[in-house]
Amino acid sequence: MANTNVKEYNPQVSNAKSRLTWLWSEYSVIIAFIIIFIASSIMNPRFLDINNQLNILMQVSIIGIVALGMTVVMLSGGIDLSVGSVLALVGVMTVLALNASGSILIGIFTALVVGSFAGFLNGLMVAKGRIASFIATLGMMAAARSIALYIAEGGSVSGEVKGFTAIANNDLWIFDYPVIIFFAMTALVYILMHKTRFGRYVYALGSNEKAAMLSAIRVDRIKIAVYSLAGLLVSVAAIIETSRLNSISSSSSGVQYELDAIAAVIIGGTRMTGGRGKIIGTLFGVLILGILNNMMNLMNVSPYLQGFVKGLIIIIAVVFQKRE
Amino acid sequence: MTQNLYITMENVKKSFNGVPVLKNVNLQIEKGEIHALLGENGAGKSTLMNILGGVHQPDSGSIYINEKEVKMTNPRISQEQGISFIHQELNMVSDLKVYENMYLGSELRNKVGFLKVEEMCRQTHEILARLGVDIDPKEYVRNLATSYKQLIEISKALLHKSTVIIMDEPTTSLAEHEVNRLFELMKNLKKSGISIIYISHKLKEIKEVCDRYTVLRDGEMIKSGNVEQEDLDTITKLMVGKSISQNRFVHEHSFGPVMLEVNNLTSLGLFKNIHFKVKKGEIVGFTGLAGDGRTELFESLFGYRKKYTGEIKINDQLIKIDHPRKAVEAGIGLVPKDRKENAIIKDLSVIHNMSLSSIGNFEKSGFIQDNIERDKFQYYKELLNIKVHNPSITIDKLSGGNQQKVIIAKWLEVGADILIFDNPTQGIDVGAKQEIYQQIVALAEQGKSVIILSSEAPEVMRICHTINVMYQGEITARFKGEEATEEEIMHYATGSKREAAKIG
Ligand SMILES: Nc1ncnc2c1ncn2[C@@H]1O[C@H](COP(=O)(O)OP(=O)(O)OP(=O)(O)O)[C@@H](O)[C@H]1O
Ligand SMILES: [Mg+2]
Numbered sequence: 001m002a003n004t005n006v007k008e009y010n011p012q013v014s015n016a017k018s019r020l021t022w023l024w025s026e027y028s029v030i031i032a033f034i035i036i037f038i039a040s041s042i043m044n045p046r047f048l049d050i051n052n053q054l055n056i057l058m059q060v061s062i063i064g065i066v067a068l069g070m071t072v073v074m075l076s077g078g079i080d081l082s083v084g085s086v087l088a089l090v091g092v093m094t095v096l097a098l099n100a101s102g103s104i105l106i107g108i109f110t111a112l113v114v115g116s117f118a119g120f121l122n123g124l125m126v127a128k129g130r131i132a133s134f135i136a137t138l139g140m141m142a143a144a145r146s147i148a149l150y151i152a153e154g155g156s157v158s159g160e161v162k163g164f165t166a167i168a169n170n171d172l173w174i175f176d177y178p179v180i181i182f183f184a185m186t187a188l189v190y191i192l193m194h195k196t197r198f199g200r201y202v203y204a205l206g207s208n209e210k211a212a213m214l215s216a217i218r219v220d221r222i223k224i225a226v227y228s229l230a231g232l233l234v235s236v237a238a239i240i241e242t243s244r245l246n247s248i249s250s251s252s253s254g255v256q257y258e259l260d261a262i263a264a265v266i267i268g269g270t271r272m273t274g275g276r277g278k279i280i281g282t283l284f285g286v287l288i289l290g291i292l293n294n295m296m297n298l299m300n301v302s303p304y305l306q307g308f309v310k311g312l313i314i315i316i317a318v319v320f321q322k323r324e
Numbered sequence: 325m326t327q328n329l330y331i332t333m334e335n336v337k338k339s340f341n342g343v344p345v346l347k348n349v350n351l352q353i354e355k356g357e358i359h360a361l362l363g364e365n366g367a368g369k370s371t372l373m374n375i376l377g378g379v380h381q382p383d384s385g386s387i388y389i390n391e392k393e394v395k396m397t398n399p400r401i402s403q404e405q406g407i408s409f410i411h412q413e414l415n416m417v418s419d420l421k422v423y424e425n426m427y428l429g430s431e432l433r434n435k436v437g438f439l440k441v442e443e444m445c446r447q448t449h450e451i452l453a454r455l456g457v458d459i460d461p462k463e464y465v466r467n468l469a470t471s472y473k474q475l476i477e478i479s480k481a482l483l484h485k486s487t488v489i490i491m492d493e494p495t496t497s498l499a500e501h502e503v504n505r506l507f508e509l510m511k512n513l514k515k516s517g518i519s520i521i522y523i524s525h526k527l528k529e530i531k532e533v534c535d536r537y538t539v540l541r542d543g544e545m546i547k548s549g550n551v552e553q554e555d556l557d558t559i560t561k562l563m564v565g566k567s568i569s570q571n572r573f574v575h576e577h578s579f580g581p582v583m584l585e586v587n588n589l590t591s592l593g594l595f596k597n598i599h600f601k602v603k604k605g606e607i608v609g610f611t612g613l614a615g616d617g618r619t620e621l622f623e624s625l626f627g628y629r630k631k632y633t634g635e636i637k638i639n640d641q642l643i644k645i646d647h648p649r650k651a652v653e654a655g656i657g658l659v660p661k662d663r664k665e666n667a668i669i670k671d672l673s674v675i676h677n678m679s680l681s682s683i684g685n686f687e688k689s690g691f692i693q694d695n696i697e698r699d700k701f702q703y704y705k706e707l708l709n710i711k712v713h714n715p716s717i718t719i720d721k722l723s724g725g726n727q728q729k730v731i732i733a734k735w736l737e738v739g740a741d742i743l744i745f746d747n748p749t750q751g752i753d754v755g756a757k758q759e760i761y762q763q764i765v766a767l768a769e770q771g772k773s774v775i776i777l778s779s780e781a782p783e784v785m786r787i788c789h790t791i792n793v794m795y796q797g798e799i800t801a802r803f804k805g806e807e808a809t810e811e812e813i814m815h816y817a818t819g820s821k822r823e824a825a826k827i828g
Contacts, residue, residue, distance in 0.1 A: 211666055
């Protein structure tokens with residue numbers, strides 16, 4: 001066997017064609033983003049306006065943060081349908097805690113606890129109860145919304161503490177806080193998924209759960225952590241959402257957020273069955289959705305038709321990914 | 325000879341990402357022959373067959389069937405040309421039933437379009453019976469032992485009226501009697517004019533059933549000839565470039581105190597009343613037929629299965645293991661069998677598969693250090709001769725034997741005191757086998773306890789100090805390694821002899 005003197009891998013040897021297919025398979029979402037970006041700037045000159053650009057970022061930040069958590073859940077082979085309802089519940093609880101205590105810190109703390117606890121319950125049902133994530137989180141979706149409605153008696157609750165609105169409405173240089181928080185969260189989740197054992201374990205269990213278990217990974221605990229993390233990120237999104245208008249609606253806040261988040265994750269190239277996908281992909285998936293929404297508004301597409309266009313884009317994205 | 329020529333592959337070249345894997349390979353298959361395709365791990369055997377089977381496209385070269393050129397642009401076309409392919413890794417859908425797997429993509433339908441379930445079941449049953457397998461066609465595949473899955477995979481290839489059957493390591497999880505049945509069947513197929521291309525690392529099988537052979541080395545065709553005219557040693561030399569001794573390893577080290585003691589371990593329907601001890605530095609083998617319960621026994625010991633009674637002592641301390649993590653913490657490691665299902669994380673890179681069970685070794689203040697991982701992999705790559713050009717590619721791009729080596733490296737890295745190997749040399753070539761045995765002996769010399777599970781008696785006889793034979797969930801005999809004979813082991817493994825006195 002000694003004479004198998006294998007030459008070291010040398011990318012320069014690769015012929016152009018195989019490099020191109022590699023580039024496409026790894027970065028198709030970035031390429032798609034660039035194409036959509038260029039097309040948009042040609043179609044409408046107002047698109048490139050710096051205020052419009054910042055506006056897009058501001059608009060995607062809440063869904064973006066939710067989508068980060070959704071990416072982790074989907075990488076583990078699950079799905080979380082409860083994010084929108086949990087966001088509403090967290091918002092309501094936050095406002096109540098805020099008004100009762102008068103302290104912004106206590107408000108934020110309450111938000112983080114409620115969101116991650118809801119996520120923890122999701123994780124418990126999936127990992128220990130062996131309930132399919134689709135079903136478990138569907139239950140949570142109904143339950144969380146119902147509790148939010150009950151507490152707020154079906155209406156909205158508004159904050160009475162000065163300064164709370166600063167979270168979503170102040171800015172640093174030209175960037176609004178929510179945008180900064182979104183990018184910071186993206187960086188954190190990226191590091192978590194690519195530089196720590198937690199991330200490694202999530203990929204492993206999403207790819208082959210039995211082998212992950214036989215590799216001495218505590219699969220159940222990782223799953224619980226995954227859903228808790230998703231809940232925590234929903235909390236962050238809920239704080240921003242509540243702070244933006246200083247109120248939250250128990251009936252309409254967060255509705256359909258799960259669809260937008262899942263759409264962003266899928267456009268970003270994460271595989272539905274888990275094990276494969278990237279945080280960076282989700283970032284660009286979120287931006288693509290943001291640009292589409294923005295363009296449809298700029299071009300006066302009827303709001304009733306916007307869902308159709310979005311649906312089309314999602315399906316196209318999935319069709320392209322099938323050819324791996 | 326030429327009038328009998330059926331398939332010719334000419335000047336086939338193939339590279340992946342600029343790395344040449346096949347360089348000008350020629351292969352000639354005659355009508356009605358069993359042709360052995362030989363070569364060490366990563367030589368390009370599966371790749372060549374994937375080209376014949378239409379899975380991969382060659383960069384250049386041509387394929388002729390009956391002197392007519394054919395282009396195998398996809399697997400369907402290859403199948404229409406009468407070529408059936410049994411892949412190296414099993415491709416069963418475990419949530420489907422046996423007959424549904426058999427007919428996947430070619431279901432039988434009646435005129436209205438409904439599935440002819442009973443007809444499919446009947447035919448499935450018939451074909452399986454030819455291999456001596458008696459299972460319910462309506463059983464879910466996930467409930468079956470691996471050897472059955474492999475036999476179903478083989479039967480699936482028989483379903484189509486093929487003229488050529490490619491068998492890429494079909495016997496890796498079969499027990500000896502199942503292999504013999506398969507060989508009977510292959511000889512019958514041959515008589516009816518069907519050609520078989522047979523890939524295996526078990527040279528004894530080659531001698532027994534093959535007519536001609538072709539050897540590949542590093543993507544080049546080295547030699548073709550008649551199996552009868554060569555002895556095993558010559559073929560080995562052609563494959564790996566040197567002779568490999570088949571002798572028993574001589575051990576010169578002495579044992580330490582008892583490391584692992586198992587008393588009265590019982591799990592309903594799987595194994596019962598298991599007693600054994602393993603000392604430090606000892607290599608203990610467990611062998612038997614498929615379904616003897618040894619895999620389940622050690623999966624229980626490793627905490628993967630939880631429903632068992634009895635006691636496990638490590639270093640004389642009673643411990644309870646209910647999760648593989650706890651087993652690892654207690655110093656037990658398990659290299660599982662059937663890598664595709666139990667060990668390979670196909671979406672992770674080669675390096676990340678290697679480090680998965682011992683990430684602590686690669687962390688600094690909570691963050692994984694890529695460079696430590698890379699250096700460590702380099703070490704194992706040289707130690708086990710893992711053939712990989714770029715270890716950042718996903719592990720499923722490696723040849724089967726090289727995947728197995730990565731899994732072994734993964735568990736060597738864990739550094740367990742008690743290391744269990746279940747069918748460790750699955751798909752590994754003769755040369756590399758020897759190197760893995762050497763690693764195992766080296767572990768024992770360092771004072772580790774090693775347990776080896778294998779259905780091949782010669783394998784345990786070559787390296788083990790003590791050999792346990794299991795039959796239907798019980799240990800029926802225990803031999804000293806140097807005293808065991810294959811024949812004697814077979815008696816106990818088949819249940820024709822039981823001798824409680826041997827145990828103790
Ligand atoms: N899809 C792929 N992408 C990149 N490299 C590949 C791919 N498939 C195979 N290779 C490489 O081609 C070489 C030959 O692999 P192949 O599977 O043909 O070996 P093999 O002779 O079947 O070995 P084994 O006995 O271990 O099964 C290996 O070095 C492998 O890493
Ligand atoms: Mg192979």
